[in-house]
Amino acid sequence: MKLHYSRNPNPRLAVAVARHLGSPVTFHYASPFAPGQAETYRPLNPSLSIPILEEARGTLWEADAIACRLSRLSGSTLWRTDDEDEPDMIRWLSWGKANFVMACDRVHFEYGTKQRYGLGPVDPVKVEEGMALFHRSAAILDAHLQSRRHLLDSGLSYADFRMASFLPFNDVAGLPLGDYPALETWYRRLDDLPAWRDPFAGLDAPPLPKAPLAVERQNPVE
Numbered sequence: 200m201k202l203h204y205s206r207n208p209n210p211r212l213a214v215a216v217a218r219h220l221g222s223p224v225t226f227h228y229a230s231p232f233a234p235g236q237a238e239t240y241r242p243l244n245p246s247l248s249i250p251i252l253e254e255a256r257g258t259l260w261e262a263d264a265i266a267c268r269l270s271r272l273s274g275s276t277l278w279r280t281d282d283e284d285e286p287d288m289i290r291w292l293s294w295g296k297a298n299f300v301m302a303c304d305r306v307h308f309e310y311g312t313k314q315r316y317g318l319g320p321v322d323p324v325k326v327e328e329g330m331a332l333f334h335r336s337a338a339i340l341d342a343h344l345q346s347r348r349h350l351l352d353s354g355l356s357y358a359d360f361r362m363a364s365f366l367p368f369n370d371v372a373g374l375p376l377g378d379y380p381a382l383e384t385w386y387r388r389l390d391d392l393p394a395w396r397d398p399f400a401g402l403d404a405p406p407l408p409k410a411p412l413a414v415e416r417q418n419p420v421e
């Protein structure tokens with residue numbers, strides 16, 4: 200099995216899952232949107248996006264689907280399959296995609312992806328919309344996590360990984376995680392997992408291009 204990945208958020212999520220599970224995959228660095236690469240990747244994923252899991256039986260794209268497949272292959276409960284927890288896990292995946300993860304993605308897209316790849320200036324209206332959604336959804340998560348170590352009462356699940364998928368990029372996005380102490384504690388706990396903290400350890404993956412605006416934000420010029 201080959202896992203095609205880069206250092207961007209969704210491939211990072213899939214690599215972290217594979218590393219956490221000890222999945223028997225070989226990691227292949229990919230840059231499907233680089234000139235000349237589309238022909239290689241289109242047969243694997245018509246939208247070209249990564250992560251992609253390539254197996255003899257076919258290919259699978261979408262980080263969530265890959266996490267499901269790898270978890271089942273490993274016999275792990277990271278992806279829950281029981282009557283009690285699976286609906287709860289799906290609840291957080293579904294809500295997260297439309298709320299907290301979406302908020303993080305929107306802000307990161309402006310400060311991170313657009314700046315790294317020269318896709319245009321930061322749009323302050325989009326940042327404001329993303330920040331507003333961040334505050335609304337972070338408050339809900341913070342309340343939920345005040346009495347819990349993970350999103351599910353039964354412990355770590357893939358929902359924690361997915362919910363956190365953009366937070367490793369918060370040096371660039373600058374989301375005010377510290378305004379939500381239970382949420383921040385939950386994230387620190389996740390970041391204690393070696394597979395989450397440094398999923399690319401030992402892999403030959405070039406660094407992401409710098410996001411110049413983020414550097415200016417961290418070192419403001421008077």
Ligand SMILES: N[C@@H](CCC(=O)N[C@@H](CS)C(=O)NCC(=O)O)C(=O)O
Binds near residue numbers: 208249260262263
């Ligand atoms: N919904 C997809 C999103 C995949 C996606 O947006 N992938 C981006 C990175 S976050 C990509 O392919 N970027 C090209 C690259 O990293 O070279 C998923 O969850 O896997």
